[in-house]
Amino acid sequence: MNPTLPVTAYPLRLAAPLAGFMVLFFVAPMLMLLWVSGYADPGMTQWGSLASWAKMFDAFGLGVLADTLWLGVQVTLLSLVLGYALAWTYLRLPPRLQPLVIFIVMLPLLTSVVVRTFAWIVILGRQGIVNAALLDLGWIDEPLKLLYTRSGLVVALANVQLPLMVLPLITALQRIDPNLADASASLGAGAWRTFLRVTVPLSLPGVVAGCLLTFAAAITAFISQSLIGGGQMLFMPMYLYQQASSLSNYPFAAAIGLTFLVAVLVCVSAFNALGRLSRGYAAA
Amino acid sequence: MAAGRRSDLSSLAFTGGMSLLALLTLVLLVAPTLVVVIVSFTDGFSLKFPPPGYSLRWYRELIDASQLHFAAWNSVQVALITTLLSVLLGVSGALAIARSPAASARVLDSLFMSPLVLPALAFGFAALMTFSAVGWTVSTTTLVIGHTVVCVPYVIRTTTAALAQMDPALLESSASLGASRLYTFRRVTLPLIRPGVLAGGFIAFMSSFDNVPVSLFLRDARTDMLPIRMWQDLEGRLDVTIAALSSVIVIVTLLMMVVMERAVGLSRRLRQ
Numbered sequence: 001m002n003p004t005l006p007v008t009a010y011p012l013r014l015a016a017p018l019a020g021f022m023v024l025f026f027v028a029p030m031l032m033l034l035w036v037s038g039y040a041d042p043g044m045t046q047w048g049s050l051a052s053w054a055k056m057f058d059a060f061g062l063g064v065l066a067d068t069l070w071l072g073v074q075v076t077l078l079s080l081v082l083g084y085a086l087a088w089t090y091l092r093l094p095p096r097l098q099p100l101v102i103f104i105v106m107l108p109l110l111t112s113v114v115v116r117t118f119a120w121i122v123i124l125g126r127q128g129i130v131n132a133a134l135l136d137l138g139w140i141d142e143p144l145k146l147l148y149t150r151s152g153l154v155v156a157l158a159n160v161q162l163p164l165m166v167l168p169l170i171t172a173l174q175r176i177d178p179n180l181a182d183a184s185a186s187l188g189a190g191a192w193r194t195f196l197r198v199t200v201p202l203s204l205p206g207v208v209a210g211c212l213l214t215f216a217a218a219i220t221a222f223i224s225q226s227l228i229g230g231g232q233m234l235f236m237p238m239y240l241y242q243q244a245s246s247l248s249n250y251p252f253a254a255a256i257g258l259t260f261l262v263a264v265l266v267c268v269s270a271f272n273a274l275g276r277l278s279r280g281y282a283a284a
Numbered sequence: 285m286a287a288g289r290r291s292d293l294s295s296l297a298f299t300g301g302m303s304l305l306a307l308l309t310l311v312l313l314v315a316p317t318l319v320v321v322i323v324s325f326t327d328g329f330s331l332k333f334p335p336p337g338y339s340l341r342w343y344r345e346l347i348d349a350s351q352l353h354f355a356a357w358n359s360v361q362v363a364l365i366t367t368l369l370s371v372l373l374g375v376s377g378a379l380a381i382a383r384s385p386a387a388s389a390r391v392l393d394s395l396f397m398s399p400l401v402l403p404a405l406a407f408g409f410a411a412l413m414t415f416s417a418v419g420w421t422v423s424t425t426t427l428v429i430g431h432t433v434v435c436v437p438y439v440i441r442t443t444t445a446a447l448a449q450m451d452p453a454l455l456e457s458s459a460s461l462g463a464s465r466l467y468t469f470r471r472v473t474l475p476l477i478r479p480g481v482l483a484g485g486f487i488a489f490m491s492s493f494d495n496v497p498v499s500l501f502l503r504d505a506r507t508d509m510l511p512i513r514m515w516q517d518l519e520g521r522l523d524v525t526i527a528a529l530s531s532v533i534v535i536v537t538l539l540m541m542v543v544m545e546r547a548v549g550l551s552r553r554l555r556q
Contacts (some may be wrong), residue, residue: 008383008452010465015392016378018373018436022395030409031478036413041376082309089306094298102551104313109554110487111317111537112494114511115530118518119316122323122527127332129319159312167554191298212401220403223496223515237405241500244409254413256407268401 030261037254044250052255061239061256065263068219068235072267075218076165076211078158082166083210087173088199090166109163117224121147124228148230156228157218158249164213171256172206173199192249204278212271216264236260317534324527331522342528349525352513358503359510362424363492366431370488373432374439375481381446393440401436404497407433412501422504430498435491439484442553446480447473479548484488486544487554490537 040049055061089102108116123129124146131143146152154163175200184194200207222237229235236256318332324342340341346352377396381389399407411430412422420426450473458468499509514530517523544550 008455009385010379010383012380012386012389012392014376014382015389018377019383019392021373022433023437025411025429026316026399026407026415027395029407029414032414032417033406048423082312085302085305086309089303103545106541106551106554107317107538108313110490110541112511112514112530112533113496113516114494114518115320115533116316118322118514118526118530120320121518121522122333123316125331125522127330129315129333132333147343152353158318162309162313191295195298212514213493216401220405220497222405222500223511226517227515237403238403240409245502250413253409257403257409260403261406264401264403273354 006088019099033254033258036234037247037251037258042247042249042251052249052251053134054242055252056255056259058153061259062234064234065259066227067233067261068237068260069267071157071225071235072215074154075157075161076215078154079162079165079214080207080211081160082158084207087166087169087206091173105163105166108160113221113223115158116160117156117227119229120152120159120224124152124156129193147228148232150233153225153233154228157221157224160221160224161214164217165210168206168213169203170206171210172203176202182254183216204281208271208278210274212268212275214233215267215271236263307344311457319505319525321531321534324524324531326524326527329524331524331527332473341497342524345525346532349483351508351527352510352525352529354471355508355510355513358424358507359493359498362431362507362509363489365424365428366492367485367489369428369432370436370439371481371485374436374484374488375443375477377436377468378440378443378447382444383452386521393444395435396440399434404434404495408498408501411498414501422502424507426502426510427499427507430502431492432497434495435488438487438491439481442480442484443477443552446477450476480553482548483544483553486540486548490540 036044037051038047040046040051059109086101086105090098093101097186099133121128125131126143126145126147128146130146131140135143136138154253180198180202181194185191189197219235220237222241225235226238240253240256240260243249243256291491294332323331323333323335325338325340326332327341328335335409372377373394381393408430409431412427415422415426425439454472454476455468458472459465495509496511496515499512499556503509503512514526517526541550
């Protein structure tokens with residue numbers, strides 16, 4: 001027994017089984033990826049080459065990476081607009097209705113991703129609701145192509161990831177003292193001014209947290225990207241999967257995987273730095 | 285006076301605009317689930333919405349779909365073992381780091397939580413490379429290991445949150461009354477954090493059952509997993525049987541959520 005340990009804390013060695021597990025099955029595989037990426041050929045006979053890295057960072061590979069990150073930005077922005085409106089309105093609902101809204105927000109979070117993606121295929125398809133409604137209204141003569149388009153993918157992904165945005169936003173907005181908005185209004189600020197100058201700045205920690213989760217989920221959403229985006233669009237997860245699975249080019253797939261991983265890490269660190277800044281700002 | 289009326293109007297327009305956008309968002313959140321359930325009762329061969337007529341034919345198809353049954357059973361088994369392992373490893377890990385003043389506890393926390401944001405597909409591929417390098421063939425064991433890595437963060441998060449809410453004075457008084465650390469854990473800590481642990485376990489179960497990116501690399505024909513089977517079916521053709529299966533999954537998820545909400549206040553714990 002460690003005599004200096006306060007009674008309220010547990011010994012750190014309780015974390016040993018999980019730490020060992022993670023080192024063996026998470027850290028080691030990541031290092032393995034680095035090792036595999038060093039092979040010169042798909043057959044993995046010659047080690048000590050940067051060939052797969054050079055291939056990853058050619059114009060095509062960089063294009064796929066940039067496009068994947070851009071997709072993440074588009075999805076995050078759309079989710080932020082939709083999610084903010086929902087979170088803002090949620091706090092003004094009668095308390096009786098609030099649990100119902102939370103339930104509706106949470107349902108997609110726990111429903112299978114394949115099911116949710118499938119639902120969007122049904123909605124966006126040639127015979128889907130959107131096309132059926134527009135045809136009935138006579139606004140269009142032929143079904144629009146919505147599935148397998150960039151905008152269809154952005155809308156679907158924004159909705160699939162929406163709970164990750166809404167829940168931190170609600171938490172952040174709940175923390176704001178309602179008197180501040182009243183004070184702003186009584187000093188003559190209009191609704192828009194109060195919203196932009198008081199509410200939004202104070203909710204920034206929630207915005208950053210929501211954006212981080214949504215962005216990370218959107219760029220790694222392999223299933224939604226492949227089913228709703230279709231074969232015409234290539235993003236990092238599919239790029240990795242094609243090389244690893246169909247083409248069996250393991251060194252190249254490893255380079256893609258690591259590049260993607262580092263890109264996500266850089267984005268997460270940037271968001272976290274923003275989060276610290278915004279918490280300082282919201283607390284000031 | 286005129287200025288006052290103008291600001292009332294703009295305030296009304298603002299609230300109205302926000303509420304409309306919120307309503308649209310709610311509809312977008314509910315619609316997909318609802319549409320799948322409705323379409324699954326179609327009597328036609330396509331996913332046309334609204335369906336031309338209603339029947340239970342695709343549910344009858346589902347009863348005979350032995351491939352899907354096989355995959356579903358595999359998925360449930362893997363999810364159950366993954367949950368058990370995640371809870372055992374996760375709770376002891378959370379206990380160790382939650383109240384620890386040591387700097388190494390923060391490092392461990394980042395390590396345990398990192399699978400949550402890092403691309404799971406890259407991890408799945410890395411795990412496959414590692415297992416094959418040491419000569420392990422893919423099996424239920426490799427699936428469980430891979431799933432546990434990505435599911436353990438949920439247990440850590442809800443358990444740490446439950447521990448943080450616990451009043452340390454309870455532990456101090458238990459200790460000052462002469463209770464051993466283990467006794468205090470069983471009689472004080474565990475009952476208080478149980479809802480958090482159960483919520484984390486539930487999320488871990490759902491996330492393992494739903495996992496695609498890790499399973500994609502760590503399963504073979506003998507260990508076919510349900511979400512992958514569904515994904516591959518959907519890539520080939522849009523089958524209405526998948527709609528029936530999806531609606532079964534939605535309804536079961538919904539029921540489990542209601543039970544967990546009643547039992548442990550799931551929504552509160554998801555927002556921490």
